Amino acid sequence: MNTDGINLLAVGIGSRLEALAELPVSIHPARTASDALRLLRNRRMDAILSRWDLDDRPGGLLLKNIMAARPGMPAVAVVGPGDYPQEVAARGLGLKAVLNDDDDDGYFCETVMQVLDLGTTAASEPADCRRLCRPVEKHEPFQPSVHTRSAASRGSGFVA
Numbered sequence: 001m002n003t004d005g006i007n008l009l010a011v012g013i014g015s016r017l018e019a020l021a022e023l024p025v026s027i028h029p030a031r032t033a034s035d036a037l038r039l040l041r042n043r044r045m046d047a048i049l050s051r052w053d054l055d056d057r058p059g060g061l062l063l064k065n066i067m068a069a070r071p072g073m074p075a076v077a078v079v080g081p082g083d084y085p086q087e088v089a090a091r092g093l094g095l096k097a098v099l100n101d102d103d104d105d106g107y108f109c110e111t112v113m114q115v116l117d118l119g120t121t122a123a124s125e126p127a128d129c130r131r132l133c134r135p136v137e138k139h140e141p142f143q144p145s146v147h148t149r150s151a152a153s154r155g156s157g158f159v160a
Helices: 014-020 034-044 061-069 084-092 105-115 127-131
Strands: 006-009 026-030 046-050 075-079 097-100
Touching: 006 014, 006 034, 014 026, 014 075, 014 084, 014 105, 026 034, 034 061, 046 061, 061 075, 075 105, 097 105
Parallel strands: 006 026, 006 046, 046 075, 075 097
Antiparallel strands: none
């Protein structure tokens, strides 16, 4: 995906937007599915990042509708931690990724970067993502990252 002018629709993710602040994309936040649909009607959106359960469209209804209308649109769902029925349903849509609410900011950001095909150049990555993706020097001993995902959330991540 060309990173020039990428429009990312971010629905119902609230404070998680901070993790994406340094990405080289235009982030269009929406609190509700109704707000998101209004943005989709008025602007070109290249990808969507949405909470699975929205107050005005529960059960992934917003993502289901968008994927039916635009099946090639890169989409990421954010599901509740340990809510396996949500995760299974989201994966069944063929989304590019499924994230948990309790995934740390580094993993969250890295996943969105990969879905948007932003590469791994230092100029296009937030500091947390650079730390995760930096090359390891041969003389450095292996140390687990502070961004290692919790055991409860290891099932999430990339679908495709």
